[in-house]
Each structure stands twice: as structure tokens, then as C-alpha cells.
Amino acid sequence: ILLSRTNFALALHNTANRSDAVLDEYLSTVCSVDDGRITHIETFLSDVEGMNAFFVPQAHRQ
Template structure:
């Protein structure tokens, strides 16, 4: 057993890097295509998405519906999420993203990373790492 993001991973949670990469590509296709049925099938019922900052979309979203609410809130702010690369390790997937958007007098242009941890072959935790938290806070003002 190992640990990832403070959680114990059991051997059954591990997949070969090719399978993890395929899951990451499936996530990218579902998110890019705005395909809620496909995306929902990838998410574990107990999924969490941790997003740093102090703004309208930050914090921990718990559950599939909360994940979709966060995506909807980001879209309402005019955010364009572009997954540039999918990388896979032993226990998780990392997505390298470039998010851009314009809202009133605010703009965002940020590169970031989100990791996807699995349980039972589905995404149970998304952890996002930002390059500019202040820009994110300014863009997603409450």
C-alpha cells in the first residue's frame, strides 16, 4: 500500500500507466465535449474536487452534483478550460491545463495542474494546483 494526497491506496486502486493515461484522455474528451453522461460515468460517487483560493469557485466540492455545479459556475464566468496534456504515473493521472477567460473588466490566463486519484477505477479526488492564486481570486470574485 502507498499514500496519495493523504489517502491510503490499496493495490486494487492501482492501474498500469497506460490505463491511467486512457482514463485521463477519456476525462479530457468528456470535459472538452461537455458530455455530462460520459463525465458522470468517470466520477466516483464520493468524488471531491479541491481548488485553492478564496473566491466563488474555490474550496472542496463533494459529490458528483457539486462537481457539475463547479463546472457550471466556471462556465458562467466565461472560463475556457483547455486540457493541454495528460500524464500518468503509478497511482494517479495529472492533467496540465491552460485556462483563459474574460468577464467584465477581469481576465484570466493561467497554467495549472489537476491530479486525478482513483478508487474502484473511477475518479475519487481531483486536486488542483494553481500558478497564480491571486489572479484566480480576482477573476472569480464573489
């Protein structure tokens, strides 16, 4: 967790295995805070294709 006066960020390393797929990616979420409340959340993924391959069934991918 990283903090500033008006924001905080979370960094995660997600890993998982199953018989047909492997997940190994980094995720960062940045939250803006105003008056003690989260006002904006933005998430950044290091491997969108890998996330889709692991979580989205083949029939639903575009």
C-alpha cells in the same frame, strides 16, 4: 494528460478577457485512482489572486 500506474494529471492553461479583467493562469489537477475509481483529487493553481480577481465579485473578497 499525464498517466502513471495509480494516478493521472491534467494540465490546463486558462485564458479569458472581459472589460475589467484578464485571466491567464495554469491549473494542474492530480487524481489518485484505486480499484478503477478516483479516490482523491487535488488541484493546483498558478495564480489564486488572478482567479479571485476574475471570478469573485469585489464585494465578496476578503
